[in-house]
Amino acid sequence: AQSVTQPDIHITVSEGASLELRCNYSYGATPYLFWYVQSPGQGLQLLLKYFSGDTLVQGIKGFEAEFKRSQSSFNLRKPSVHWSDAAEYFCAVGEGGTASKLTFGTGTRLQVTL
């Protein structure tokens, strides 16, 4: 069965600093990978997705993620964090088949200090 691990429960960074959120997955075939962001009391918003091709994918709000098959990782990065980036971030892996069924990690809560 597929699984997703986000090893950092909580991360604090200063505004303007760089950010990297870790995500490791377990899946037998080529995975479909996603990063979502959730503000308190809200639903999830898609930041970016990887299906195939270029292993460095660009998303919204200045985020990017790099797929590394050898490390089974899909880490999310941002060169300069803004205070509005404070939220919870979820990595997810998609299951093959006819429906877009996803398995989510437990999330990383990002706090931004001014």
Added chain:
Amino acid sequence: DGGITQSPKYLFRKEGQNVTLSCEQNLNHDAMYWYRQDPGQGLRLIYYSQIVNDFQKGDIAEGYSVSREKKESFPLTVTSAQKNPTAFYLCASSTQRSNQPQHFGDGTRLSIL
């Protein structure tokens, strides 16, 4: 604008009571999903439906029921058999293609009186 509407935003349940959470989408998506979110546990799949009049259990279906009579609607009933229903419930939808992302509603927070 196309999207997913969940209602109500807040819901309270008494002991022994069934409650129904509404989820409506106008994205013309075939597949719809219900997740439960608890602090520190991420999202766990309750039920999903790939097509009208068909649905499958997810990882934590016990104490919940769903119906899919219309493409646009996928209501979730939290029954009295669910002993710990306090959580944030999220509805999502997607196309049936496996490489497509899910789109989420803004959630319903259910609490016990």
